Amino acid sequence: MNLELLIHECKSNNTKAQEQLFRLFSPKLFSVCIKYSKSYVEAQDNLQDGFLIIFNKINQFNNKGSFEGWAKRVMVNNILQKYRTQGVFEIVSENYPDVVDVEVDEENVSMDFLTKIIQELPDKYRLVFNLYVLDNYSHKEIAQLLNISEGTSKSNLSRARAILKEKIENKASNEMNEAK
DSSP states (O other), rough: HHHHHHHHHHHHTOOOHHHHHHHHHHHHEEEEEEEESHHHHHHHHHHHHHHHHHHGGGOOSSSSSSSSHHHHHHHHHHHHHHHHHHTTTTTOOOOOOOOOOOOOOOTTTHHHHHHHHHHHHHHHHHHHHIIIIOOOOOHHHHHHHHTHHHHHHHHHHHHHHHHHHHHHHHHHHHHHHHOO
């Protein structure tokens, strides 16, 4: 069944089509969920919740642009909404340090390690980091999405980078000490 027909069937609440759409897009959308969630289990919950919203709002998809892009936006907005209701983005300070560059030695730092330390970031830092670095949102767009100021977005990004840099340096230092 082609995607357009599959979406049409989902709009008619065909559960078999919904299952097929879930199987088709869940791997890609799960990768979105894992980026914005604290843990694997939370990402699974966000995926399920996001698909419920996708199926409830599928009539709003009008075949302009890609379905995958639309579904990704629904998924991200659902996750961000959960964080907004938890008060994660309360403004503490808009003073932000200079931009911190994070150098990654790709031979010694695995993708699993990077994913793990990004997930360990406090919510407000992780979300801004992912939106800015991984999904190429501007600080203006992030501010609008998260209902924070651009300065807060910049500050959170800088703090996220500083934390990641420290964790990467600690890992490198520990590995050098173990090698001695």
